[in-house]
Amino acid sequence: MRTYHRFLMGLGLAGSLYLASCSSTTNENETMTTEQTASEQSAKDVHSFAKPAEAVAKHLDLNIDVNFEQKVLHGTASYLIENKTGTDEIVFDTRGLEIEKVYLGDAQEETGFALGDEKEFLGRPLSVKIKPDTKKVTIQYKTSPDAAALQWLNPQQTAGKKYPFLFTQSQAILARTWIPIQDSPGIRITYNAEVKVPKELLAVMSASNPVEKNASGVYTFEMKQPIPSYLMALSVGDLVFREVGTQTGIYAEPATIEAAAYEFAEMDKMLVAAEKLYGKYRWDRYDLLVLPPSFPFGGMENPRLTFVTPTVLAKDRSLTSLIAHELAHSWSGNLVTNGTWNDFWLNEGFTVYFERRIMEEIYGKDYADMLNVLGYQDLMNTLNDLGKDSQDTRLKLDLEGRDPDEGLTDIAYEKGSFFLQNIEKAVGRERFDEFLNNYFNTFAFQSTNTDKFLDFLQKELIKGDEELAKKINVDGWVYSPGLPADFKVPTSARFAKVEEAFQSWKNGTPAAQLSTKDWSSHEWLHFIRMLPEQMSQEQMADLDKAFNFTNSGNSEVLAAWFIHAIQNNYTTADEAMEQFLTNVGRRKFLVPIYKALAATPEGKKKALAIYAKARPNYHAVSTVTLDEMLK
Ligand code: BES
Ligand code: ZN
DSSP: OEEEEEGGGGGOOOHHHHHHHHHOOOTTTSSTTSOOHHHHHHHOOOOOOOOOTTTEEEEEEEEEEEETTTTTTEEEEEEEEEEEEEEEEEEEHHHHHSEEEEETTTTEEEOOOOOOOOBBTTTTEEEEOOTTOOOOEEEEEEEETOOOOOOOOEESSSSSSSEEEEEEOOOOTTTTGGGGGGOOOOOOEEEEEEEETTTOOOOEEEOOOSOOSSSSOOOEEEEEEEEGGGGOOEEEEEEEEEEHHHHHHHHHHHHHHHHHHHHHTTHHHHHHHHHHHOOOOSSOOOOEEEEOOOOOSSOOOOOTTTEEEEGGSSSSSSTTHHHHHHTTTTTTTTTTSSSSSGHHHHHHHHHHHHHHHHHHHHHHHHHHHHHHHHHHHHHHHHHHOOOOGGGGEEEEEEEESSHHHHHHHIIIIIHHHHHHHHHHHHHHHHHHHHHHHHHHTTTTTTEEEHHHHHHHIIIIIITOHHHHHHHHOHHHISSSOOOOOOOOOOOOOOHHHHHHHHHHHHHTGGGGGGGOOOOOOOHHHHHHHHHOSSOOOOHHHHHHHHHOGGGSSSSHHHHHHHHHHHTTOOGGGGGHHHHHHHHHHOHHHHHHHHHHHHHHHHHHHHHHHHHHGGGGGGGGHHHHHHHHHOO
16 A cells, blocks of 8 residues: 555645545555456556556646756646546656646646655656546656756767757656656657757757757757657757758767768668668658767667767768667667567567668678677677576566666567567568568557567467467567577678687787788677687787777777776776776676676776766766676
């Protein structure tokens, strides 16, 4: 039961009236009633307080003021709602928000509200008193300066060094730290927004966007298609826009736009390839926003405007599969969405599969094969870390009681993608593509879950064919840990050449004499990953002299090389590594490097010293993980 004494904390005067009137309501966390089917139970989102079956938001009008001095967003979230059962409350998720007032209807009649107990990482439910015919609920609120979704950068932390910068990261359950919202991927809303920012800056969102600054500093946005809350996104900075194709373009700081325009010149081609595979792009424009280096992810598929790390600016277009990935989410994830975080593989597994299909379409099978093998290596590492019998290595997850961010691993990405490749192999590419087109069309703008997908798979593809069902092996892939016994390890012809070169180096050929002509980032990464854990100073120096790893301009190469530098006490790389760690905030790179450092007492000291300096440059998504790791 909800504890009502703590409940008082968020109450205004109007709230206490509400308290008197709702003290007999029961709580959503009470045990499952007998009428609830197993499938309804698995569709329930354990990471949201909202009760969408009773009252659900359909549209949001967001009006916020961005205050860089106070590091605060202040404004109103006005929802059009549907009261499905005639209930007297609608529940939103909040975390760290100050709720000032809540109004009902166009007449702005003040109403009661209550904030429930704070739960770790989930925040507090905001229950708003409504009437059976209430259509509109307006929440006036303020964010906290340490809101986990937001990163407020000072000018020094940007490329231009002149202006501050702000960006949000809402996935998985951080939207509630900057908007009071029904923060579940099973709920979709359309939105309009008006955002006021300092006049020197431009605001952009996961919506229709302005292409240049205006004198007022007020920008308006519209997202016409219904999206889940984790795709709510905002960024504010000294941004310029550059067109790439008619439907595609790039936002970046002036200091970065040139490099970005070169790097992502092929994004239009990717859109064409993606549409050819799985049907029309449904979001009108596809633009990129290149963020400062503290962005905690490689990319984030915010609709119409993918957020991307500048660490993919390798100057040779070699890391652009990341763009294919985020673009693919426009189908798998943004169009057809995992209904809960337990179904995360439906977003990421499909997207990795699709990403590699796009890359194959543009660069050929040899190229996609390399990505597949690197993905397999990532999967093996994750299986090793988690233990191959760990329940967290099943595709269908059970994250109840945990921060979803912790349970979202490479399993969803790589095991998910290999599962789909396995189905493709069993039915043939043509039939599988037809099935996927059908899937995206059938579930467009809806949230789905593992059960619904598997039902669809039975009905539309397996159709009672027992032999086929056996080959597809749903149980082995989805509900069992590890990998099925008949899993075939992927191979790559281009990597076979890398392996040859590696063998020759191992047999004593100096690094400078290896044939490495035309190697891409992927080949280099494969080579570096193959290097033995223990190497002599001479071997490290030989490699570094020949290939200049320590000073590489490629973030993937650097991050992989630093691990060997740490393990072999190759101090020549120290300065570059420290520079990298203080500049880059991408968690995927930070975690293994800090982990390698922390493996020895000496290294741990170094890690803590660097972390103390670098931490202010990281987004909360990265510091939460690293604080825990280095504590
Ligand atoms: N949606 C994810 C990022 C994400 C996942 C954020 C879970 C928060 C919680 C995004 O599409 C992604 O997968 N990014 C990858 C890049 C990709 C090429 C594998 C990343 O950031 O590394
Ligand atoms: Zn993804």
